[in-house]
Amino acid sequence: MTTLHYLNGYPAALLERIQTLLEQDQLGTWLERKYPSRHDIQTDKALYQYVAELKQHYMKNAPALAKVAYDNQQHPVKGTLGTNTFVARVQGGKLKSKNEIRIAALFRDAPEAFLRMIVIHELSHLKEKDHNKAFYQLCCHMEPDYHQLEFDLRVWLTWRELA
Template sequence: MTQLRYLNGYPATIITQVQSLFDQGKLGLWLEKKYPDPHAIQSDKSLYQFVGELKQRYLKNAPALSKVMFDNKQNPIKGTLGTNTFVSRVQGGKLKANNEIRIATLFREGPEDFLRMIVVHELAHLKEKDHNKAFYQLCCHMEPDYHQLEFDMRVWLNWREIKQS
């Protein structure tokens, strides 16, 4: 039996279903059928445009983003798939603020739906710093299937890790 580390906290019945698909060799096929198309967002510039479009659509009044990039230091094993960093510093007589979003490089390979889910998560942090009810309501406003995509992304992470080992 394989350890499905990214599904910790989910009900045992769901973990059993995913484990069953894996044991039957059908998990990869299920994921490929549900998320068949790769995306074309491969550069930091295209990621910045992708994030900017979502921000403009849903969070027009949120602080501007100074940098958006893929980051190979983001690691799901360490618990980070993306980060939102807010830095304030005094420069001369002015207060300068920078907002950066960094997305794990592994999402270059994944389905666009998973990339969008991570981006929505990080954008929601512009308005809500904590993972509270308002945060998840904002995520669901920007991406109605947010919770399903998060679960499927966790399944994909397990499948990807098992496939590589």
Template structure:
């Protein structure tokens, strides 16, 4: 069995438990029983609407989004599942700001809960740029199960790699 590369930093006892489940071939069955349904958010337009719905509900006062799209250059191996970029440009006598959220294309085939987790993470960056206590409090405000979803998503990434 391959090492659990997306779970680096977790306690060794948890890693041993997960490794045992994975070695028995039960990780995929457990994940599909917990997250049985895929979502239907397949286009960039539907992704923008999905993200904007969360933005309007939780971070309405944050700067507006100019683009939201699936990006096949986002890669979990390099550590990026989504990015939030903020670019300011001077156009004429005005300062124009663009906010873009890019979500890794692999989330097209992920359970909706994992897509929601990554969207919440990127939206939290509109208010908090650093991964600090306030950032994670905002994530938990938007998605109370944020930390569990992040852990389960990391399990899903490991399972996906095993299947490839």
């Protein structure tokens, strides 16, 4: 039996279903049926525009973003699919702050729904720093299927790792 470490904490019935699909070599087919197309957001510039549009639509009053980029250092095994950093520096007599979002480079090859879920997750950190109830409510406000997408992303990562 394969260890499904991306799916720790999910109910046994779901894990058994995913394990069965893996054993029957059907998990990739199931994922491709559910998420048939890849996105065209391949450059950091395109990613910045994509994030800026979502931010403008849902979070107009949130702090501006200084940088949005794909990051080759982000890796799901190490626990990071994306990061949101806030850096404050004193320049002259002023305090300057910059927000940066970095998304794991593996999302260049992911379905657009998974990229959107990660971007929404990181945008939500502009308002809520912790993973608390308000944070997940904000995520669900921007993406009503957030929790399903998070689960499906974990399944996709499992399939990608084992394929």
